[in-house]
Amino acid sequence: MRISKEYRLKKPESSLWMHFANFFAVLLWALAILDWKTGNSLGLFLLYASLLYCVALAVFCGEKEYERWHGYHRPEASGEAYVAIWTLLMAGLFFFGNTQGFPYIYTIPPEIVASYAVVIAFFAITEESKNLYSKKTP
Secondary structure, eight states, X not given: OOOOHHHHTOOOSSOHHHHHHHHHHHHHHHHHHHHHHTTSOOHHHHHHHHHHHHHXXXXXXXXXXXXXXXXXXXXXXXXXXXXXXXXXXXXXXXXXXXXXXXXXXXXXXXXXXXXXXXXXXXXXXXXXXXXXXXXXXX
């Protein structure tokens, strides 16, 4: 039994996983800044927030690519914005964490670095998928 194209092309208004990824991204950014302000005091909070963010982002990216390749992709999510925000956050944590005027040298937690690497990796994968899909479709 084949599903009609009209039915297949209907897409949800927004993705629940996109909302989860957005929520945990903002939470993780806030926790990273708070961790900087408090001198690396949020260890486990950062670990759990990072884990939840990476899981939500992975599921959202998978869902997004599945939809792209099945003909009902919604182009509202911009990966470039996430990469830019993450890059600014990392640069800010590095720069302000190593300036004079603070009684400690801030070390960027590995959870934040790993989350940044995941964002870059997912962005590269989804961009390559988008390029392959554009070559596949006329």
